[in-house]
Amino acid sequence: MHLPAFTAEDLTSFLQKYGITKTENSEAMYVNVNLLQVKCSSVQDGVFLRAKCNSQTKDDVIYGIDMYISNCLQIIYTHCECANGRGPYAHCKHIVTLLLAILQHTYGKEILTKESRIRTLYSRRSSLKTKKKGSESAVIFDPRPKDLRNRSWYRGYFRNLVINYQSTNKKMPISELYGPANPHGINCDHDYMEVTPADYVLERLKLTKLSPGDISMIEMETRGRHRNPKWFAEQRLRIPTSEFGKICKTTDKNELVVLANKLVHPRKKTSKSILHERANDTEWLDLYENAMQVKVESCGIILNSAFPYLCSSPGGLVGEHKLVEVKSPYSSRKCKITSVTVPYLQQDGGSGLTLSEKHDFYYGVQGALLVTEREQCDFVVNTEMETVIIEVERKEEFIAQMLKNLILFFEMYMKPAILQKHFYKEFDNYSFQ
Ligand SMILES: [Zn+2]
Secondary structure, eight states: OOOOOOOHHHHHHHHHHTTOOOOHHHHHHHHTTOEEEEEEEEOSSEEEEEEEEEOSSOTTOEEEEEEEEETTSOEEEEEESSTTOOSSBOOOHHHHHHHHHHHHHHTTOOOOOHHHHHHHHHHHHHHHHHHHHHHHTOOSOOOSOGGGTTOTTHHHHHHHHHHHHHHHSOOOGGGGGSOOOOHHHHHHHTTTSSSOHHHHHHHHTTSSOOOHHHHHHHHHHTTTGGGOHHHHHHHTTSEEGGGHHHHHHOOOHHHHHHHHHHHHSOOOOOOHHHHHHHHHHHHHHHHHHHHHTOOEEOOOOEEETTEEEEEEOOSEEETTTEEEEEEOOSTTTTSOOOTTTSTTEEEOSSSOEEEOTTSHHHHHHHHHHHHHTOSEEEEEEEOSSOEEEEEEEOOHHHHHHHHHHHHHHIIIIIHHHHHHHHTSTTGGGOOOO
């Protein structure tokens, strides 16, 4: 603002000219910020001023003030819109208020108006805001041109670059800053491929396709049953024959979900009967070999290319059409074998014993015959008192019904549980914010 260097003497001479002795009202109006705005315009000989001033008593009444001061500080023209302010020589309190304001400017102070006060507040707030922003991104040196800095899309762009780089290259330390890509999104995004990423994972785990080479390799690698860690690893991916009974008998959906999760995340079985069975299984197979005068071939996990998600781990193989399962009931280990001491056996009308068709062991035996494509199973029950061998024939109708349930269970419960573990990796259970 180029205001004239108006002095206290100039003001006094103005007041004396019009016989004004008291300026308290005008001083109060200036301090109370009754002036709304002051504008000035320089011309060759002086300065034109235009101001707006609130009435001292009525807030909603505003008076316009016009003033012309020559370069030699002569007040040539004054006019105010109030009742006492008619020009060209107006000298009302509003005019005096404006003169007081100009005097403040001469002293090097900013003229106090409502407009300047609001502007000051606004500039203070915005300076606070910019300070906060600055402290958030305290970049010491940014080599980019100014117009390329702080672009809204840049963070997303950079994140994508880092994540995509990782898919084919080594891990960069900066990748630790980002959460993993959403596997559900990946699966939906890549639906144009021959197999979806989820299907690809199932294929890689050999749960959808099995070659004869895969079958013999897995069988060899898993020999030794519970003594071989690989045996446990392969069983965790598939439905073992020992669970066929439970799956076929369970109708409650929630229980089936729990069952699938237990198969995928199994706990180590350490019950006394299982430990007892595991400790003596080879010894009992030797007894069987001697009694039957046959050679038992031990084996690992056997798979079937028609149902790659089922697996069987029989006690042993005999010839081309038979297999052996050995059981030793721990609670009846010192008893004679009857349908009472061994609950899964039943009297077959004559003097012989048969395996109850309702028991999980029967489902297990039929399941093993299905997977190994064999015709008969010698079900050996052992106690310290005696050994009983029960012949179980393959029963096609039973197998067909069981297979229906198993396929349904795999598609609806087991497959989602496997994908959750090996592909989605329980992504939904974590927050990466
Ligand atoms: Zn006035």
